[in-house]
Amino acid sequence: MKFDLHTHHYRCGHADGDIRDYIEAAIAADIQVIGISDHTPFFGSDKEQAFPQTAMGKSELQHYVQEVLDLKKEYEGKIDVLLGIESDYFPDYAKLYQDILSQYPFDYIIGSVHYSSGYSIFDRSRWKGMNSADQIATKEEYFRMIAESARSGMFQILGHIDAMKSNYPDFTQIEAPQAIDRTLQVIAECGVAIEVNTSGKIKVCGLWHPVDEILERAHHFGVDISFGSDSHIPQRVGDDIDKVAQKLREIGFTEWVYYKQKQRHAVAL
Template sequence: MLIDYHTHHERCGHASGSLEEYVKKGIDIGLQQLGLSDHMPLIHVDPKTYLPGMAMPANELPRYVEECFLLKEKYKSQIEIKVGLEADYIEGYEAEIEKIISSYAWDYVIGSVHFLGEWDISDSRQLDGWDHKDVDDVFTQYYDAVQKAVKTGFYDYIGHLDVIKRFGRKPKSDMIEKERQTLNLIKEHDLAIELNASGLRMPVEEMFPSERILIESHKLGIPLTIGSDAHKPDQLGLFLDQARNLLKKIGYTQLATYDQRKRIMVCL
């Protein structure tokens, strides 16, 4: 089955293209399921310090959801659209996150960590956040945040599990123990992870997560889905052929799909 469960569009401010352009592109490239999964609005950064285009404005969230469901109905004979949200985990703001998630009828919710405090570790404009920090400490802080996200029970799967490596920073230690702790928690809480192919177009030039993490996930029996993390329509499905080939090599035979927050396994 050809699916892409991780996409962003113009409302988030750092992507381009309308939702309908993504749907049409998905039909063109033969996707059977397309997940629309834009970023939730920011709830913890002082608006005065916002960099342009960090996330969808709060007043656009209901419009986003409404348009997703309209397109789901409009194109139902051509493609199956899943209505999703990439919901940041931000420690100390659990109540606000839960309110956003519980307010809409999502098909799935991606749990992602982009922020350590007010520092967006995935934003190329904020690379100075690494200055004067120990890389090992940052990696440890990141995985601790992912583990806290898992424990909330808010999410259906964890997005780009090792995105902390995005800009090529490498810790001195191998982080294997932190990775294992995180994967064991994911297994314990019956979550899935995603293979996010966008890392191949990032400075790290490696998918999220690494093959090492994927192998361990497979050993643990953790379900997995895939996404391009497209930020413009032409990126839809990008590198997903390589992602599927890697999964087959490791031994995966199924992908996780979602409907009304229920996981449905389909043949890879």
């Protein structure tokens, strides 16, 4: 059985297509479970849509939820449509996000760290002029935030946990193995999954998230693995899923997981 839990659509302002397009693409790709997981609104501002090219407006959230639920009914028997959402982890607003998202019947919530130390993780300019010690500290802080997001209890899945390498491939070479191991241990203890996210292949780094070395350490610590294409165009739904499954088997994983009504479902690889 194949599933893809990480997809976006036009509401976030930087993806193409509507929800139906992604469901139809999943059916065409012989995927049995498709999760819709667009970006939450930014709740830390009084504005309706503080970042129109990044996240949906606040008033759109209820329409998003209802549309997914309607399509879930429409496609019953053809494909299992799950209501998910991708939420940033902002420590200062975590309680606010948790309170708002708890009002909706999400099957799962993906928690992603997109900002660390005041910068977007995709901002290459943050690395200019950094010495080795500063680079290590930056990587350690990023993974510390990911561990904190796991402890928050807000999420079933953590998104693209080494995405800081997306536009800065040298990130992978920064030596911070203890920070990565500590984070993976916390994730395992909290019973949260990490996704293999194949969107990294179309970024500067050209690699899935996370790199194989992190997946190997995740296996060592007993971390659950899920899958998400992070597709922003329908054509990428399920992208590389068979290759990912093969890689996970090579590492030693025997199953991966998806969530429905916040409950863990294991699928043999």
